[in-house]
Amino acid sequence: MTRDLPDHLPGYGPLRPYAEAAACPDLPLIPERGDAGTADKRLPDLASALHAAGLREGMTLSFHHHLRNGDGVLNAALDAVAQAGIGDLTLAPSSIFAAHAPLLDHIARGTVTGLRTAYMAGPVAQAVSRGALARPVVLHTHGGRARDIETGRLRVDVAFIAAAMADRAGNLTGAHGPSAFGPLGYGQVDAARARVTVAVTDCLVNELPCAPDIPAAQVDYIVVLDRIGDAARIVSGTTQITTDPKGLRIAAMAGDLIAASGLMRRGMSFQTGAGGTSLAVAARLGHLMADAGVTAGFASGGITAPIVALHRAGLVDRLWNVQSFDLDAVESFASDPRHCGMSASRYANPARDDAIVNALDVMILGATEVGSDFDVNVTTGSDGTIMGGSGGHADAAAGAKLAIVVTPLATRDWPRLVDQVTCRTTPGAHVDAVVTEAGIAINPRRADLAERARHAGLPVMTLEAMRALCPPPPDVPGPAPDAPVVAVCEYRDGSVIDLVRQQR
Structure with a gap:
């Protein structure tokens, strides 16, 4: 979906809008620091x-x-x-x-x-x-x-x-x-x-x-x-496996989709977010891997206790860690030689062919909103208030062979599935499936994945049908279309993927 962006923004300069196949411009590398x-x-x-x-x-x-x-x-x-x-x-x-x-x-x-x-x-x-x-x-x-x-x-x-x-x-x-x-x-x-x-x-x-x-x-x-x-304040409530039945149902379907995709094989690689449902997907995947006798080559990203547990159980050979999300991950990094640190550049720099995100088979993503074209927002709430940002979201989605968004249909009466996201964080071209408690919506670009999921008996439905199950949004006005711009959202290549405007 094309965003209406100005050519130039005061305080920022010329805007280079996001294009699906935008390439990183050639910029000279500055020299390494000396002794x-x-x-x-x-x-x-x-x-x-x-x-x-x-x-x-x-x-x-x-x-x-x-x-x-x-x-x-x-x-x-x-x-x-x-x-x-x-x-x-x-x-x-x-x-x-x-x-x-x-x-x-x-x-x-x-x-x-x-x-x-x-x-x-x-x-x-x-x-x-x-x-x-x-x-x-x-x-x-x-x-x-x-x-x-x-x-x-x-x-x-x-x-x-x-x-x-x-x-x-x-x-x-x-x-x-x-x-x-x-x-x-x-x-x-x-x-x-x-x-x-x-x-x-x-x-x-x-x-x-x-x-x-x-x-x-x-x-x-x-x-x-x-x-x-x-x-001790590294950890937050969002970095613990959900116990909510709705979240566990979502996690079960997402794990089954990974198994059906054909990517759950010896040496597979994956990354989960730090949200409760994403971590529940990791736990589900661990059970499926154990049953199938499959061992992953590595898990990456921000590392959490549930991922460390899979590694210690022998289900994941190596951990590539750019940051620790809890103290179990901190201890594991300090004591386990197969728990490896990596720089943010090695993790996700789009100019590096050896970036870890490019070797991912599966990425589990969260969402504040998902648009009808599979665009994802994790930057703002539906009212336009900044409450996050891409972090590694868009990086990992671009690199992974299978990018799955897990989200409930609604949170506190706010629908998670919308016609157009309030802020575009990750383009729908890099999102393969959306899993809610209602079922699995698969991007039309991935007919192969849809066929595998149906063959496995999974509840596949269209994103439009899934959205019809969401409650109507509360009557809360978002920012005015001509309000001053408070944030410029850049895609991983430096192009501008969206703008955030000042709240009313």
């Missing part, structure tokens, strides 16, 4: 690090989100920036959570005037939806962010890397320490390409007990805080 030397890199505080980094107005700062809602580094760094009186900064965190609500004060003061991120939730997302920033936020995918940083399209002046442990040379890991959070997948890209990298840790040792996620040559300065955050 940072052997001088003492420790500084007494963040204020000293800002001075040493030469921070000035108009620069771009990056952060990573492996501590998720327990992150304390972004808030601490911005407090230091504000005290230094520096403003008009662009932030490029890999994600923003409710814990980052203090960012709103820095926006109001003009310390921060721009945001680029792959996911936004909580008070900052709500305020942006109401027009808190003069410039539109740029929402990209995890793979698109990695590509932008590596090509120089997004130039990071100072990267702040929260490290669970650092040694005095500047080698960093997320695997060990009192605030251990797992791999440093998103921070690896930032540290390698930023003009200056500042490591922030609460555990400084003489030598790491493991190979570093980020080598000392990519770290310029080290600051030790009392705490970098609360690792």
Whole structure:
């Protein structure tokens, strides 16, 4: 479905609209960072690090989100920036959570005037939806962010890397320490390409007990805080297997669809989201694999306890982890040599042929809305409020041989199946099937999959028939068509897939 997009947007520039076969433009790769030397890199505080980094107005700062809602580094760094009186900064965190609500004060003061991120939730997302920033936020995918940083399209002046442990040379890991959070997948890209990298840790040792996620040559300065955050707040209620009968029915049908597709075979690969129904699909798939005597080659993405359980049961040979979603995954990453970390670039960079998403057989996706053309929204609610973002959604859907969306027909009387999604996150061309409690809708582009599903006796129906079972939407007006743009949604290749407009 074509979106009506302007040619140019103030505060963003020319818009290159999304096309189904859009190719990544050729951009020169910026060189790798060299050896940072052997001088003492420790500084007494963040204020000293800002001075040493030469921070000035108009620069771009990056952060990573492996501590998720327990992150304390972004808030601490911005407090230091504000005290230094520096403003008009662009932030490029890999994600923003409710814990980052203090960012709103820095926006109001003009310390921060721009945001680029792959996911936004909580008070900052709500305020942006109401027009808190003069410039539109740029929402990209995890793979698109990695590509932008590596090509120089997004130039990071100072990267702040929260490290669970650092040694005095500047080698960093997320695997060990009192605030251990797992791999440093998103921070690896930032540290390698930023003009200056500042490591922030609460555990400084003489030598790491493991190979570093980020080598000392990519770290310029080290600051030790009392705490970098609360690792217990990595986990959320959405990262637990659902016990809802409706969700379990959806999971059962999705697992059976994978089995019917012919992709459930020795050496298969898969990724699930962190939602309760997606994790239930993984559990169902594990039972089916065990019954069939099938072992997967790898599971990837953000890793959770249910995926670790499949690995420990011998059903998945290797885990490729870009971030840990709970403490079981953190512990597994630290202790299991077949639980491997990967950078965001290795995970999903669309310019890399060896990106892990390109080797996926199956991807299980969630949805806020699914349109009649199989487009998916995970960026906004139906009222237009930003409540998420693509993250790896569009990246994995593009790479997988089979992309399945699992969603109930409705949530709190809001239909999940709509004529046109409020915001287009993942194009329908990369969505193969939608599974609800009513049955399975298969994209007309996948006649082969529909034939296999029917042959297996699965309840296949059209998306139109499924949508007719949804309740009518509440009479809540969304943003006006001519309202100011508050966010530009970029597809993984840097083209613009949609715009989010200010709430009424």
